[in-house]
Each structure stands twice: as C-alpha cells, then as structure tokens.
Amino acid sequence: MKRYGEHRFPGKLFVVEGLDGSGKSTQLSLLHQWLRAEGYGTVFSEWNSSPLVRDTTRRGKKKKMLTPATFCLIHSTDFADRMEHNIIPLLKAGAVVLCDRYIYTAFARDVVRGMDPEWVRELYAFAVKPTAAFYFRVPLDVAMNRLINGRNGFKFYEAGMDLDLSADPAESFEIFQGHILEEYEKMIPEFDLTVVDATRPIEEQQTQMRQLVKAKLAQAKRLRVAP
Amino acid sequence: MRETYGVLLPEMKLDNLPGKLIVIEGTDGVGRSTQIGLLKPWLEQGGHAVVDTGMSRSKLVSRGIKQAKQGHTLGAVTLNLFYATDFADRLENEIIPALRAGFVVLTDRYIYSLMARAVVRGIDPSWIQNVYKFALIPDAVFYLRIGVDDLIPRVVFSTGFDYWESGMDLHPSEDMYESFRKYQTALLAQFDTLAGEYNFEVIDASREISAVFEDLREGITRVLADKEQPLPEPLRDQAAMEGQELQESPAAGNNGAGT
Numbered sequence: 001m002k003r004y005g006e007h008r009f010p011g012k013l014f015v016v017e018g019l020d021g022s023g024k025s026t027q028l029s030l031l032h033q034w035l036r037a038e039g040y041g042t043v044f045s046e047w048n049s050s051p052l053v054r055d056t057t058r059r060g061k062k063k064k065m066l067t068p069a070t071f072c073l074i075h076s077t078d079f080a081d082r083m084e085h086n087i088i089p090l091l092k093a094g095a096v097v098l099c100d101r102y103i104y105t106a107f108a109r110d111v112v113r114g115m116d117p118e119w120v121r122e123l124y125a126f127a128v129k130p131t132a133a134f135y136f137r138v139p140l141d142v143a144m145n146r147l148i149n150g151r152n153g154f155k156f157y158e159a160g161m162d163l164d165l166s167a168d169p170a171e172s173f174e175i176f177q178g179h180i181l182e183e184y185e186k187m188i189p190e191f192d193l194t195v196v197d198a199t200r201p202i203e204e205q206q207t208q209m210r211q212l213v214k215a216k217l218a219q220a221k222r223l224r225v226a227p
Numbered sequence: 228m229r230e231t232y233g234v235l236l237p238e239m240k241l242d243n244l245p246g247k248l249i250v251i252e253g254t255d256g257v258g259r260s261t262q263i264g265l266l267k268p269w270l271e272q273g274g275h276a277v278v279d280t281g282m283s284r285s286k287l288v289s290r291g292i293k294q295a296k297q298g299h300t301l302g303a304v305t306l307n308l309f310y311a312t313d314f315a316d317r318l319e320n321e322i323i324p325a326l327r328a329g330f331v332v333l334t335d336r337y338i339y340s341l342m343a344r345a346v347v348r349g350i351d352p353s354w355i356q357n358v359y360k361f362a363l364i365p366d367a368v369f370y371l372r373i374g375v376d377d378l379i380p381r382v383v384f385s386t387g388f389d390y391w392e393s394g395m396d397l398h399p400s401e402d403m404y405e406s407f408r409k410y411q412t413a414l415l416a417q418f419d420t421l422a423g424e425y426n427f428e429v430i431d432a433s434r435e436i437s438a439v440f441e442d443l444r445e446g447i448t449r450v451l452a453d454k455e456q457p458l459p460e461p462l463r464d465q466a467a468m469e470g471q472e473l474q475e476s477p478a479a480g481n482n483g484a485g486t
Contacts, residue, residue, distance in 0.1 A: 001304060001351045053301075053309065056291040065287055067319055068237040069361065073312035074287075077305055084302030114237030122357045126304045 005129040011091035013128055014213060015102040017184065018136030019177055021143035022198045023205070025100050027136065030206050031213065035096055040217065042096040045087050053078050061157055068113035071157065075106060076123055083127055091128060096217070103127045104135075104191065108183035112176065113163065131216050134209060135188060136198040140178050229326075234360040236319070241363075246326035247450055248363060250337040251443075253371030254414055255392035256382040257432050258439065259335050262371070265440050266447065270331055275451070278325040281335035285316035303348045310341050311358050318362065326363075331451070338362045339370075339425060343417035347410065348397065367450045369443055370422055371432035375411050382407070 014031070016024040028044075035042040057074050060066045066074065090097045103124045110120045154169045156162065160176030161169060188195060194212060196205050229241040251259050251266075263279055270277045288309060301309065325332050338359040345355040382388060388403040390396075394410025395403065422429055430442045 001349055001354065003351065003354070052291045053305070056288055056309075056312075060287050065316075067315075069315045069319060070287060070312055073308060073315050077308040077312055080305040080308050081301065084305055116234045119234045119357065119360060122354065125351075125354055 001126055003125045004127055007088075007091070007128045009088070009091035009128070010094040011097055012131040012216060013087070013091060013097045013099065014216075015099040015104075015130045015133045016136065017101060017104045017133060017193065018198060019138060019140070019143045019181060019184075021146035022136035022138040023146070023202065024134070024136040024198070026202065027134070027196070027205055027209060028098055028100050030202075031209055032098055034206075034210060035098075035213070040096045041094065042098065043090050045082065045090065045097050045099045053081050061155075064156060064162070066157065066162070068110070068115055068162075071113065071162075072106070072110040072115050072120065072123075075110075079103070079106065079124070080126060087128060099130075102130060102133065104133065104184070104187055104193070107187060108180045111183050112160070112179040132212055133191060133193050134196050134212075135184060135193040136196050136205075137184075138198040140174070140181055142199060143177065144174055230364050232356075232360045232362055232364060236315070236361050239319075239323070239361075244323065244326040246328065246330045246332060248322065248326060248332045248334070248365040249447060249450060250334050250339075250365045250368040251371065252336055252339050252368055252418070252427065253432060254340075254373065254378065254411060254418065255389070256378055256385065257371045257373050258381075258436065259371060261436060262440060262443055263333055263335055265436075266333060266443060269444065270333070270447070275331045276329070277333055278321070278330045279333045279335065280317060280321055282310070282313070282340065285313045286320070287316040288313035303345070303350055307341070307345045307348075307350060307355065307358070314338065314341065314359070315361065322363065334365075337365065337368070339368065339418070339421050339427075343414055343421060346417050347394070347413045367446060368425060368427045369446055370418065370427035370429050371439065372418070372422075372429050373415075373432045375408060375415060377433040378411060379404075379408070 016028045018024040032042055032044060053074075057078055060070065060074060087097055087099070106124060107117070107120055111117045154161075154173045156169075159169045159173035160179075161172050163172075163176065165175040166172040184193075187193060196208055198205065229244050231239075231241070235241075251263055253259050267277050267279055291309065322332050322334070342352070342355050342359065346352050382392075388407050392410075393403050393407035394413075395401075395406050398406040398409060401409070421427070428446055430439055430446075432439050
C-alpha cells in the first residue's frame with residue numbers, strides 16, 4: 001500500500017473542491033471540454049462505487065443508522081473502492097483524471113461532525129496526491145443564493161441534520177455549510193490548494209484553471225491521444 | 228476510566244462503563260468459537276450477563292461484507308475499511324451499550340485479527356493501526372496460540388480449507404494446502420508481533436479443549452475479580468479461592484480439578 005504523495009504514475013489528477021453552489025462542477029466540465037479538444041485522454045472519475053458498498057451507504061443513510069464515525073468510515077470505504085478500481089488504473093494508463101470533490105470534502109465534512117482531524121487525514125493516506133487541487137472560494141451567502149432556486153429540499157445528512165444544528169433543514173444546511181467553509185479555509189495552506197475566486201466571471205475562473213493545468217501538462221505531452 | 232488506543236469518537240463517553248470487555252483472539256480454526264460456547268454458559272452460571280459478539284456481524288455492514296467475500300471484488304484497502312466500518316458500528320451500538328449496562332462482553336476476535344490480516348495483505352501496518360485507534364482497550368486479550376503444524380490437521384478434519392482463510396486471494400496459483408500453510412504462517416507471525424505490542428495473554432491452544440478452557444476460566448476469573456460491581460456469590464468465592472491458591476503455592480502450578 002502506497003501512501004499519499006508516494007505514487008508516481010504517468011497520468012495526472014486534477015480535482016475541484018468547494019461548497020455546493022460554488023460553481024466548481026461547471027468549471028470542471030469546461031476544463032474537460034478544453035482538454036479533450038487539446039487532444040488529451042481525459043476521463044471524469046465517476047463515483048461508481050461497487051454496488052455493495054453503495055447499497056450499504058444508501059441503507060445506512062435511509063435508515064439514519066449512521067453516526068459520525070460510521071458515516072466517515074463508510075464513505076472512506078466508498079472512496080477507497082473508487083481509488084483502487086477507477087482512479088489508480090486510469091492514472092497508470094496515463095490518463096488525465098478529473099474529480100469533482102476529493103479527500104478534502106471528506107476532511108471538511110468529517111471534522112465538522114466531530115471526528116479527529118489528524119486521524120481522518122491519516123485514514124485517507126492511501127489516496128493519490130492530486131497534480132493540482134482547485135478550491136472555489138465563495139462567501140456563504142453567495143453560495144446559498146445560487147442554490148435557492150435550484151434546490152428542492154435537503155437530504156438528512158447533506159443538511160447535517162444528524163448534528164442537531166437546527167430543526168429546519170434549510171437553516172441546518174446553511175449552518176453546516178458555514179462550518180464546512182471554515183474547514184476548507186484551514187486546508188488551503190495545509191494542502192496547497194489553488195484558490196479560485198468563485199465570485200469572478202466564469203470565463204476568468206476558467207482561464208486561471210487552464211493556465212495552471214497547461215503548465216502541469218507541459219511535461220506530459222505523451223498523454224495526448226489522437227482527437 | 229477506560230481508554231481507547233488514542234482517538235475518541237464524537238460523543239464517545241468512557242466513564243461509567245462498568246462491564247468487562249474480554250477478547251478471544253486467534254487464527255482461523257484454533258477453536259475460538261468452541262471456547263466461547265463453553266465460556267458463555269459458565270459465566271452465566273456465575274451470575275454474569277454475557278453478550279457475545281464477533282466480526283462482521285453489524286447491522287449496517289455484515290450483509291455487504293458477505294457479498295463482497297463471495298464476489299472477491301474489493302481491493303485490499305476497501306475491504307479493510309469495510310471491516311473498520313463494521314467494527315465501529317458494533318463498538319458504538321453493541322459493545323459500549325453492553326459495557327454501560329454492566330455486561331461481560333465476550334468478543335470472538337477484535338481489531339488484532341483485522342490488523343494481522345491486513346498487514347499480511349500488504350497494508351501499511353502504521354496505517355491500519357491508526358484506523359483502529361478509536362477502539363476501546365479491552366480488559367484482557369486472550370490469544371489462543373497454535374503452530375501451523377498443529378493447526379492444519381484441525382482445519383482439514385473440521386471445516387476444510389476456506390478460500391479466505393487460506394489466503395487464496397494472495398496465492399491464486401497455489402493449491403489450497405500450500406496457500407493455507409504460507410498464509411497462516413505469515414498470519415501467525417503477525418499475531419506474535421501484536422501479542423507483544425498489545426499485551427496479549429498467550430494461551431497454548433495446541434492442547435485439549437478442556438485444558439484451554441481451564442486457562443481461560445482462570446484468566447477471566449482474575450479479570451472479573453476487580454469488577455467495580457460486587458460479584459455474585461459463587462464467583463466471588465471462586466475468585467477468592469484461586470487468589471489464595473496462587474499466593475500460597477506459586478510454584479505448585481495447576482493443582483485444581485481435572486488433573
């Protein structure tokens with residue numbers, strides 16, 4: 001088992017992180033389009049965990065059986081499955097792999113739920129260190145405003161309802177997201193996250209992303225495949 | 228006050244857990260479940276309420292693990308985290324509530340088997356030890372120790388070689404016998420390492436069932452003797468007697484019934 005940072009694969013891994021409503025998924029799909037047009041073998045790592053891990057997670061959530069500890073551990077199981085069966089093989093094959101959310105989501109969420117920060121980081125030591133991790137920084141009220149129209153209620157764990165922050169799901173969600181934001185801010189220096197100001201125009205954010213990705217891919221010309 | 232191996236889970240309260248956590252460890256086929264089957268009624272006759280529990284029996288995960296093992300589809304890290312989820316679920320929902328209620332929790336394996344199996348499968352030892360840092364430190368760990376040469380005939384003439392217990396996922400080209408021997412030898416070496424690190428009480432399990440049972444009774448009696456709650460009469464007498472015997476004739480060894 002290799003630990004975080006010890007992996008040396010020909011492929012490259014780019015991840016986006018940020019609050020719901022930060023616009024990170026939009027930016028990642030624009031990046032995907034561009035990389036493909038540039039001729040790179042690019043793959044979106046889908047969260048296609050094996051059915052049995054997924055079923056356990058789903059059942060635990062549906063029946064509200066999960067404590068902070070089992071929530072954390074079942075999600076780490078799910079992530080490990082994705083790492084072992086999807087991300088690592090793709091990186092070995094020399095692909096440019098894109099991930100919408102990565103270990104930093106787990107660190108933020110689990111620590112807000114009261115898990116020991118160092119323990120959670122060590123738990124995910126099997127993960128591959130990303131080539132670059134973009135953090136889409138957005139003030140809480142902006143993210144909440146962007147979500148209001150698109151959202152049709154919140155799920156129990158998604159809104160942090162297990163933490164008794166508020167009896168109202170929307171209010172609980174907002175408080176929960178506020179705590180997540182604090183955790184993200186702490187992680188910027190710790191993991192050298194690349195901050196993108198997500199209040200700027202979409203085009204400008206994309207330009208910033210492409211510049212960095214281009215620099216990181218400069219030494220990896222062989223990742224290009226025929227378009 | 229109880230302790231964990233270094234990490235507290237949210238809302239994990241370690242005070243007021245008057246029960247006893249007793250672990251029976253040992254490799255596959257060494258006779259753990261036989262001994263637990265004997266210990267449980269013995270403890271109950273002594274007036275103790277007993278909960279017996281084992282690996283992959285949690286409500287949350289057990290079904291998924293069973294399916295995973297049938298399909299042999301999960302990677303090593305994934306499978307170990309799946310086990311850790313199962314363990315956390317049992318710790319929070321079964322073991323801690325039972326200890327709080329004053330039960331004797333008799334557990335068929337604990338984190339040590341999970342760690343030994345993981346390391347044999349190439350998992351980083353310090354990583355897996357960190358994973359289980361939230362586990363409660365038991366009151367005693369009895370390790371049923373056996374050599375691979377004594378183990379093989381037992382397994383052959385009872386359950387036969389099992390895919391996982393033979394480590395066939397590690398040595399797919401070998402026959403079951405060769406694979407079992409290699410795998411169990413590596414596993415036993417890991418257990419020996421853990422025995423020192425985690426203060427196991429080692430019991431020679433190559434002997435007859437009754438001899439192993441006697442050692443276990445003696446060890447458990449000692450653990451229960453300092454239970455915070457008053458002991459039921461029969462056991463307190465027994466505990467006191469054995470304590471006296473030990474003090475009076477430390478060199479005499481086992482002179483109790485059955486010899």
